[in-house]
Amino acid sequence: MEKLTFDTRNVSAFIGDKCLPRFQDEIFNCHRALLERNGKGNDFLGWIDLPVSIDEALLKRIEEDASRIRRIAEVFVVIGIGGSYLGSRAVIEALNDPFSALKNRKPHIIFAGENLSEDYHAALLGLLDQKDYALAVISKSGTTTEPAVAFRLIKNHLEKKYGKEGAVSRIIAVTDASKGALKKMAASEGYTSYVIPDDIGGRYSILTPVGLLPIAVAGFDIRALLEGAALMREEALFSGDCNLNSCALYAAIRNILYRNGKWIEVLVSYEPTMLYFIEWWKQLFGESEGKEGKGIFPAGLTFTADLHSMGQYMQDGMRTLFETVISVENSGSMLTTPSDPENADGLNFLAGKRLSEINRMAELGTMLAHVDGGIPNLKINIPSINEFTLGQLIYFFEFSCALSGYALGVNPFDQPGVEAYKKNMFALLGKPGFEKETEELKGRLG
Numbered sequence: 001m002e003k004l005t006f007d008t009r010n011v012s013a014f015i016g017d018k019c020l021p022r023f024q025d026e027i028f029n030c031h032r033a034l035l036e037r038n039g040k041g042n043d044f045l046g047w048i049d050l051p052v053s054i055d056e057a058l059l060k061r062i063e064e065d066a067s068r069i070r071r072i073a074e075v076f077v078v079i080g081i082g083g084s085y086l087g088s089r090a091v092i093e094a095l096n097d098p099f100s101a102l103k104n105r106k107p108h109i110i111f112a113g114e115n116l117s118e119d120y121h122a123a124l125l126g127l128l129d130q131k132d133y134a135l136a137v138i139s140k141s142g143t144t145t146e147p148a149v150a151f152r153l154i155k156n157h158l159e160k161k162y163g164k165e166g167a168v169s170r171i172i173a174v175t176d177a178s179k180g181a182l183k184k185m186a187a188s189e190g191y192t193s194y195v196i197p198d199d200i201g202g203r204y205s206i207l208t209p210v211g212l213l214p215i216a217v218a219g220f221d222i223r224a225l226l227e228g229a230a231l232m233r234e235e236a237l238f239s240g241d242c243n244l245n246s247c248a249l250y251a252a253i254r255n256i257l258y259r260n261g262k263w264i265e266v267l268v269s270y271e272p273t274m275l276y277f278i279e280w281w282k283q284l285f286g287e288s289e290g291k292e293g294k295g296i297f298p299a300g301l302t303f304t305a306d307l308h309s310m311g312q313y314m315q316d317g318m319r320t321l322f323e324t325v326i327s328v329e330n331s332g333s334m335l336t337t338p339s340d341p342e343n344a345d346g347l348n349f350l351a352g353k354r355l356s357e358i359n360r361m362a363e364l365g366t367m368l369a370h371v372d373g374g375i376p377n378l379k380i381n382i383p384s385i386n387e388f389t390l391g392q393l394i395y396f397f398e399f400s401c402a403l404s405g406y407a408l409g410v411n412p413f414d415q416p417g418v419e420a421y422k423k424n425m426f427a428l429l430g431k432p433g434f435e436k437e438t439e440e441l442k443g444r445l446g
Helices: 019-036 046-053 056-072 086-095 118-128 145-168 181-189 209-217 222-238 246-259 272-289 311-316 355-372 387-408 416-428 435-445
Strands: 005-007 075-079 108-112 133-138 171-175 192-195 264-269 297-302 321-328 377-382
Touching (some): 005 246, 075 145, 075 209, 133 145, 192 209, 246 387, 355 377
Parallel strands (some): 075 133, 264 321, 321 377
Antiparallel strands (some): 005 377
């Protein structure tokens, strides 16, 4: 069985032998609060049992709708922002052939509503003029500005292209069970719809229809994803003992390092297809922990590419950071370096070596250099990149994030700070009810 493992050998010198035992009781209490559901934000813990509680009928329905979409669409547009798109994109990009768009693999998954760029959405509509497409709009409320604007644009385009009735069969709404603008529209228009559970927040929603539907449309095995998450759940729930629970161990070490001045965590992968998985992780931890003037700042890099841009800072910059590496043990392909009779580049010593071996040595060499340079280094090993291992990785980070947030003393399931920019944006755009704020901001902006 392909099982995720967590390696802490290169962090022990930075935290000492006594820190972790001292922290054990604290993390054990956080674990108990999660399981007993009496901690902060306990009304948003529905994700804990998702891998084993999702209904078989729901899975079949997702698979059937995904199959239907693949038959009628060259392009599937996923409209959402934050947790409403990052989770599915993380898995799809990790599993996809990087060049699938050029190989006519259908449908191609495209994302919209995660930005307000006029040029981006104009270019997207131009593409959709030429393609058969369908869409999923994902929002609990249906009023979040970025996806709501994108849905207006693309829905209007879809109805002009296929007619009002034809558009209905090409729109899937993933939204609240009973309330909100999108729920009301889906009911009145007759859209196929799925429910976002009330007790699961956006950044924890990847294993709901929010993530599972787009992943299934992309042609990947959502059951294997859930099976992987279920395996990690067994370990996560079994005990709060850091010796038995890698999620607890990761949460504990992060907080020990934070309390010792390491307030930036850099998540690194040596596989470029993991780029959006890192983006998903950044939202998960940044939105969960960054509040009340607290929190580890989550950053992400893709090596070896970023070693030629950020490697200098990592090696010799401020020592306020630590590094967590997602290490992939086995490649899905086999490619060896050829020999060159001229050896002009001096690389014949690599002849016959697999690129995965060279990449692994770059990973080990960098890790050792960073440890020598004063960077605590954690490593998460996955045997290969597939649905089963990604499911484990998803649950590992979700459970660890909840524990880590509790250890920080914050509610890891709310996000009050994101409302500040929305309030200012609405005022500047003249939204009714924001007249006082509009005048105040005009004065500040001169």
